[in-house]
Amino acid sequence: MRISYQAKRGIVKVPFAVSSVDISAAVVDGSFNSASVDLSGLVDGNYVEVAGFSAAALNGWHLVSGASVANKITTSSVLVDEAVGASVTIQGYEHGYGTSYALEQIHTGDARFELGVIKEQVRARTGYAETLLKRIDKTWTVTTDWIAQADIVYWSEWIMSVAAGEFFTVDPYGTAAAPDNPVLVELLKSNFPFARVGTLSEFKLSFTVREI
Numbered sequence: 001m002r003i004s005y006q007a008k009r010g011i012v013k014v015p016f017a018v019s020s021v022d023i024s025a026a027v028v029d030g031s032f033n034s035a036s037v038d039l040s041g042l043v044d045g046n047y048v049e050v051a052g053f054s055a056a057a058l059n060g061w062h063l064v065s066g067a068s069v070a071n072k073i074t075t076s077s078v079l080v081d082e083a084v085g086a087s088v089t090i091q092g093y094e095h096g097y098g099t100s101y102a103l104e105q106i107h108t109g110d111a112r113f114e115l116g117v118i119k120e121q122v123r124a125r126t127g128y129a130e131t132l133l134k135r136i137d138k139t140w141t142v143t144t145d146w147i148a149q150a151d152i153v154y155w156s157e158w159i160m161s162v163a164a165g166e167f168f169t170v171d172p173y174g175t176a177a178a179p180d181n182p183v184l185v186e187l188l189k190s191n192f193p194f195a196r197v198g199t200l201s202e203f204k205l206s207f208t209v210r211e212i
Contacts, residue, residue, distance in 0.1 A: 001108040001144065002175050002182070003158060005168040007095040010160030012153050016041045016048075016092030023088040025058050025079050030065070032073045032090065039090075042068040047096035048075070052088035055080050061097045095157070103158055104175055109143040109204055111172035138211045139188065142172055146202040152194055155205060162187050167212055185209035 020037045032039065032050070042048065046064040053059050062075040073090070095101055116137040123129040147155060162168050167184050174180030188210050194203040 001105045001111070001142070001173065002171045002179075003103045003168065004100060004170075004182075005102075005158050005161055006098055006100050006166065007157060008097060008161040008166065009163065010157045011097065012094040012157050014042065014046055014092040014094055016046075017090070019087065019089040021087050022084050023086075023090070024084045025053065025055070025082045027079050027081050030075045030077050030079050032075070032079075032088075034071055034084075038070055039068050039073050040070050042073060042092050047093045047099075048073065049091045049093065049097075050088065052086050053082055054086055055082050058082060063096060064092075101158075102176065103154060105145045106175065107145045108172055109145045111140060111142045113138055113140045139208055140170065140172060140183075140185070140211070141206065141208045142170070143206045144204055146197055146200075147194070147205060149201040149203065152203060155194075159187070159192050159207075170209055184212045186212060 018034075018037050018039065020034060022036045023032055023034045025032055032048075042064045044064060044066050048062050048064060049060065050062060051059050057078075057080050062077045065074045065076045068074070116139060118134040118137065120132045120134065121129055122132075144155075158168075165186055167186055169182050170185050171180055171182040174182060186209060188208045189206075192205060192207060194205055196203050
């Protein structure tokens with residue numbers, strides 16, 4: 001099974017957070033710098049959310065380019081120069097806002113689809129009935145294979161990122177290497193319990209989606 005979505009809410013953090021008035025920005029290499037704050041701990045492909053700079057171009061989300069070191073975080077963004085002085089905060093994340101990601105399992109616990117007919121019927125006294133067909137919904141109810149406890153944060157990120165009706169793609173029996181039937185869907189269910197499998201640190205999740 002493969003689920004593809006855009007990260008928007010509940011994005012997984014990394015253990016990196018700093019706040020200081022001794023953080024500057026440099027246009028020459030797209031970096032954030034500090035002489036007194038330890039900026040190491042980020043790896044290539046992480047993201048940072050920055051706030052507090054006077055220049056709007058420096059605030060927001062930036063992709064980290066290469067591992068950060070003690071006095072520098074290099075990004076792939078086009079930054080502007082700004083000296084130290086503003087109270088700046090930098091929080092590290094595994095994923096970036098609005099960036100596409102995928103969850104993938106080799107097997108699916110269970111997946112079934114059903115057709116729901118939405119109609120309105122008016123019956124006259126004579127017995128004659130007139131039916132207005134509004135739509136036919138195709139929904140999928142899916143139960144995952146086992147999810148490791150450490151991976152629940154990524155499944156939670158997906159749920160929160162599509163909770164407001166954002167469309168995403170699910171392929172119940174496919175993978176990136178072997179697609180089967182990827183379909184554009186929206187999430188229907190509003191509660192998502194992670195059911196523990198016996199005494200193991202493994203969980204299963206059930207969810208329902210409607211094809212768009």
